[in-house]
Amino acid sequence: MMNKDFAGEMLTTMIKIRLFEEKAVELFAAKELPGWLHSYIGEEAVATGVCLALNPGDYISSTHRGHGHCIAKGVSLKAMMAELYGKKTGYCHGRGGSMHIADFSKGMIGANGIVGGGIPVATGAALGSKMKKMGKVSVCFFGDGASNQGAFHEALNLAAVWNLPAVYVCENNLFAETTPQSEHQHINDIAQRAVAYGMFGDIADGMNVLSVYEKAKLAADRARNGEGPTLLECKTYRYRGHWEGDPQPYRTKKEIEEWKKKDPIRAFQQYVIENRLLTESEIEKATHDIQAEIDEAVVYGRKSPLADVQEAVCSLFV
Amino acid sequence: MMNKDFAGEMLTTMIKIRLFEEKAVELFAAKELPGWLHSYIGEEAVATGVCLALNPGDYISSTHRGHGHCIAKGVSLKAMMAELYGKKTGYCHGRGGSMHIADFSKGMIGANGIVGGGIPVATGAALGSKMKKMGKVSVCFFGDGASNQGAFHEALNLAAVWNLPAVYVCENNLFAETTPQSEHQHINDIAQRAVAYGMFGDIADGMNVLSVYEKAKLAADRARNGEGPTLLECKTYRYRGHWEGDPQPYRTKKEIEEWKKKDPIRAFQQYVIENRLLTESEIEKATHDIQAEIDEAVVYGRKSPLADVQEAVCSLFV
Amino acid sequence: MRQISYREALHEVLDYELQINPDVFLLGEDIGPLGGAFGVTTGLWQKYGNERVRNTPLSEIAIVGAATGAASVGMRPVAEIMFCDFLFVAGDQLINQTAKMRYMFGDQCQLPLVIRTVIGAGQSAAAQHSQSLEGLLAHIPGFKSVIPSTPYDAKGLLKTAIEDNNPVLFYEHKSLYNMKGEVPEEMYSIPFGVADVKRKGKDVTVIATAEMVHKSLRVADRLQKEGIDVEIIDPRTLVPLDMDTIINSVKKTHKAVVVHEAHLSYGPGAEIVARLADEAFDYLDAPLKRVGAKDVPIPMAPHLESFVIPQEEDIYKAIKSVVD
Amino acid sequence: MRQISYREALHEVLDYELQINPDVFLLGEDIGPLGGAFGVTTGLWQKYGNERVRNTPLSEIAIVGAATGAASVGMRPVAEIMFCDFLFVAGDQLINQTAKMRYMFGDQCQLPLVIRTVIGAGQSAAAQHSQSLEGLLAHIPGFKSVIPSTPYDAKGLLKTAIEDNNPVLFYEHKSLYNMKGEVPEEMYSIPFGVADVKRKGKDVTVIATAEMVHKSLRVADRLQKEGIDVEIIDPRTLVPLDMDTIINSVKKTHKAVVVHEAHLSYGPGAEIVARLADEAFDYLDAPLKRVGAKDVPIPMAPHLESFVIPQEEDIYKAIKSVVD
Numbered sequence A, B: 001m002m003n004k005d006f007a008g009e010m011l012t013t014m015i016k017i018r019l020f021e022e023k024a025v026e027l028f029a030a031k032e033l034p035g036w037l038h039s040y041i042g043e044e045a046v047a048t049g050v051c052l053a054l055n056p057g058d059y060i061s062s063t064h065r066g067h068g069h070c071i072a073k074g075v076s077l078k079a080m081m082a083e084l085y086g087k088k089t090g091y092c093h094g095r096g097g098s099m100h101i102a103d104f105s106k107g108m109i110g111a112n113g114i115v116g117g118g119i120p121v122a123t124g125a126a127l128g129s130k131m132k133k134m135g136k137v138s139v140c141f142f143g144d145g146a147s148n149q150g151a152f153h154e155a156l157n158l159a160a161v162w163n164l165p166a167v168y169v170c171e172n173n174l175f176a177e178t179t180p181q182s183e184h185q186h187i188n189d190i191a192q193r194a195v196a197y198g199m200f201g202d203i204a205d206g207m208n209v210l211s212v213y214e215k216a217k218l219a220a221d222r223a224r225n226g227e228g229p230t231l232l233e234c235k236t237y238r239y240r241g242h243w244e245g246d247p248q249p250y251r252t253k254k255e256i257e258e259w260k261k262k263d264p265i266r267a268f269q270q271y272v273i274e275n276r277l278l279t280e281s282e283i284e285k286a287t288h289d290i291q292a293e294i295d296e297a298v299v300y301g302r303k304s305p306l307a308d309v310q311e312a313v314c315s316l317f318v
Numbered sequence C, D: 001m002r003q004i005s006y007r008e009a010l011h012e013v014l015d016y017e018l019q020i021n022p023d024v025f026l027l028g029e030d031i032g033p034l035g036g037a038f039g040v041t042t043g044l045w046q047k048y049g050n051e052r053v054r055n056t057p058l059s060e061i062a063i064v065g066a067a068t069g070a071a072s073v074g075m076r077p078v079a080e081i082m083f084c085d086f087l088f089v090a091g092d093q094l095i096n097q098t099a100k101m102r103y104m105f106g107d108q109c110q111l112p113l114v115i116r117t118v119i120g121a122g123q124s125a126a127a128q129h130s131q132s133l134e135g136l137l138a139h140i141p142g143f144k145s146v147i148p149s150t151p152y153d154a155k156g157l158l159k160t161a162i163e164d165n166n167p168v169l170f171y172e173h174k175s176l177y178n179m180k181g182e183v184p185e186e187m188y189s190i191p192f193g194v195a196d197v198k199r200k201g202k203d204v205t206v207i208a209t210a211e212m213v214h215k216s217l218r219v220a221d222r223l224q225k226e227g228i229d230v231e232i233i234d235p236r237t238l239v240p241l242d243m244d245t246i247i248n249s250v251k252k253t254h255k256a257v258v259v260h261e262a263h264l265s266y267g268p269g270a271e272i273v274a275r276l277a278d279e280a281f282d283y284l285d286a287p288l289k290r291v292g293a294k295d296v297p298i299p300m301a302p303h304l305e306s307f308v309i310p311q312e313e314d315i316y317k318a319i320k321s322v323v324d
């Protein structure tokens, strides 16, 4: 499975997410970006491993922490950045912002400000795909906290009993906002919840892009072959606060540093070098290109015009 | 555990439920009772086995199919029947009817017209009991269909992580209205859902009152001792339609007849006679007394006055 | 013209749409072999099978979510929520997903979905099965809200609802299912936002919805004998709301009474009155009156239920109070 | 008198009640170590511990259900729903359980519970975190609804809410948390159903809630310079609603404008206007006006958000339109 191109795509996708997020954090701190920001830094292997296991037309739905999913699904950095700036050229013409990016042309059917809210909707997309015989898989990203929502339960039950081509990717980063997993559920492995639906459950190391890819590929193949949905838990960690500005009274610096040792990008970089898939200078070049693309996206976002207010109040219905 | 008195209580409770329900069905068919009716006939062992495992002050919450739970918890047949008639002397002064009987003085904190709706509320009663150190267990009855509601999921998760003194009794009668279990969930044993919450799960034969009692006692003891909640599935069957008037296109007469062979009352009656706990004539006498009590309740319901309309619109708030 | 029931009128549209449009499908609890709690889908599962007429688990969140997601990728689902009382089991899906998805994502998708549900009291079904909650989601931008009162309207409005590319909430009154009326055999669409004058009159305008249209019509007959000529307008859709027809009527009658079965306070009638009090102020000769359910949960006992739900006498009194 | 913020005013009441009443406890998402998304419970978890200040799982249904059940057996929970936008995740619990339990079961229990939640836009938080949904549940009999606009009111009303034996919805506006005002050190209760005249005036009555009270006050200052004397009334509770104070004002001014941040159509303001159009009809000299958010989901971009949410200019124009 692992060849040079594919390894390169994996690595650059993760780097792209990391650098995009670092830039977003910086712009947000400089008060250039309105609204709120939930950084995906630390969790890059999950979005990357999953999305690279998909076909271009497959659907994904995302969360408040959604930039990584979008980028891994190949959406335009420019239109994303413009959306963060609230501009007309953004994906949602400035109506959505960071928590509500969507690119239907890429199968990215929407991030979500409601925790767990996207799970039933993604399930509906899987149903649509099945009924229209589109052969598309629908992947739904959500967190450990979201797995305690009623919407999670009803959607997974439906997907299982209707045998829908869906993959439920739980990004277990051990916290729901400030609440540690041990305080919000009496289990360790969320994948076990699959049992409740007669669904296939699996666990990936969310700090290891190859582990995520492998499990996601299995799940997507199962879904595509009519073998039913999967609940795939990816164990991961977010490095920054829940939102930019989070005082983080709920964990120690030490805990964060421990997790950083497992950094998914550093680990995979080492792997590709050791396995002679890429050279350091190739990686440097790629990183440089990504940085340039991001900088360009920032300029685009900054310079883009604002959406027209009249238009914004006149387009409620088609 | 089994002595004469207790066996008698078990049997008479089941008979009381059966006869009450048969009378209610008859009155409903004669258009004496307003509203709707969901008969509990066939499932008597569940309510009986569970409620007899409880202390008098313990809480129960119930469903649209709630008469059996009420009777097993020892509420007044008169006030129940008066409520079915919609009278002032009914438990809810005629406001609730069949689907909304409650008797807080007996710990019966309410039947419910919303499937699954009572589960979080019963969980709250368990929380109240724990916080007030009342030593009371809170039992929540609900069906197989209800186990697909988001409310089920959120409540059980909360109970598990907060270690609440709750017992969740799932009456799996194989149908949610007209939908067979196999079409509404991809599992056979709902008790397996306990895994999703790190909760204790158990299964009882819902046609066998001793099996139910034993498992319920275990669960109630665990709850009372601070060992946490239990999801107890009782496999059972309803003999009549989902509601009185149900054309039942979803099952065969033969299937019903098969289940009737396992009738919980007949089976237990045989057991007590074989074990010389009760004689046939004692049972006959008890049955006779119950019938008299029910007939008295009917007269009471019939003769009771209607609630005052002005009062009914003036008591929204305390 | 042939007479069919409100139930049959709805059924005809569902049958037709399932036949002509492979993207249309139905989903809901017990809509399969049973044909739904009120029989609207009777026979459709037998005719179109499991895939097109989908019995769902007892999961309103999943029903609304599945319909929304499927619509967003090109299907045209028609979901049934057995009683409007259960809509808010899926409250978040409706308010934060279905209503907002298209707009919030910058018009990237269409959302052609219909949610049929049942309103109304009258069956002693008590507090959790008797509500008229059509006013709540009318406040949430992103839904069209339809509330037919006759078999004819039911058919034409449901046709339009299924053709619409936006989420439509379709409220059917349980007491109307057996009501018969003239309905053409052929298919026709009734545009949204066009009120219907159910009775012409010159003395007072009554704006009524669902079953209250019929109660009001009977009251109007009674009042006619007293020499009071009542005009009755059925808005048919709450969103969009045809204020023009209502205001034109009030320009003539100078008096208005709004009647609905929803609870009075903060109910949908308040919006109609508020718009009249603004846009037709200069034409008003009398206080604007509302008739709605009393502000308590609907009780089960028939005499209590009737007392809480608007009766002809309540409508009569309200009209009399403005014409006297 | 000392000045403290709206946030601190609320915090004082929670602290006090936790101290004096062992039945009072708090539950909600992230109300523990963090002190809640808006810091209202800061320090209380540290002071009262895990049992009395309960961080919940991310489960609004469970939060509302647990609060309801605990209240029904004698506790006095104060639940926090982080944003009012999430209320309808627990929509069924609220509408069919909490609101109905006491009445439907024939007054067998009391239900002393408070649900605190957050309304309002202004932070570019987009469609799912910026709504003002206080109108929806005001339509459901069984809730009292409180919507304080000042630190003083926040304290007195929250005290009353916790003392009440019925379910109370308590809507806090996110833009007001940092607002300072005079607040007595001692505890006091402000009765529900008593509106407050925030500004005396004789030319026009403005009925406003939450942040709109402050925007209206600024507009009134501006209009004063133009010789227009605005009276501003804050109902403070939507249920019960103090129409007497509002009507008395309108008897004097003969004109009224209702202002809220909730969406205009089918919003809470319609009820106030509808009651005026009935009960104060004879005193009215001008159309009744409403100002509310435009009927689209709240957009994220600041300029779009401001355009959708009522601004001082909108209030100014509405008032001018009735006084000119």
Ligand SMILES: Cc1ncc(C[n+]2csc(CCOP(=O)(O)OP(=O)(O)O)c2C)c(N)n1
Binding pocket: A063, A064, A065, A113, A114, A115, A116, A142, A143, A144, A145, A146, A147, A171, A173, A175, A176, A177, A242, D029, D058, D060, D082, D086, D089
């Ligand atoms: C229904 C709902 N409840 C609460 C919130 C507030 N909230 C936003 S993110 C979050 C925590 C989410 O935790 P998790 O699902 O684990 O995702 P993570 O942030 O860790 O990626 C909370 C409580 C929300 N947005 N929606």
Ligand SMILES: Cc1ncc(C[n+]2csc(CCOP(=O)(O)OP(=O)(O)O)c2C)c(N)n1
Binding pocket: B064, B065, B113, B114, B115, B116, B142, B143, B144, B145, B146, B147, B171, B173, B175, B176, B177, B242, C029, C058, C060, C082, C086, C089
């Ligand atoms: C939230 C909700 N959805 C749907 C219904 C309609 N309904 C009433 S009972 C029922 C089936 C319940 O099935 P189950 O939980 O298995 O209980 P059973 O009737 O078999 O005892 C349904 C769908 C309801 N009352 N509430």
Ligand SMILES: [Mg+2]
Binding pocket: A143, A144, A145, A171, A172, A173, A174, A175, A176, A177
């Ligand atoms: Mg998390």
Ligand SMILES: [Mg+2]
Binding pocket: B143, B144, B145, B171, B172, B173, B174, B175, B176, B177
């Ligand atoms: Mg069942």
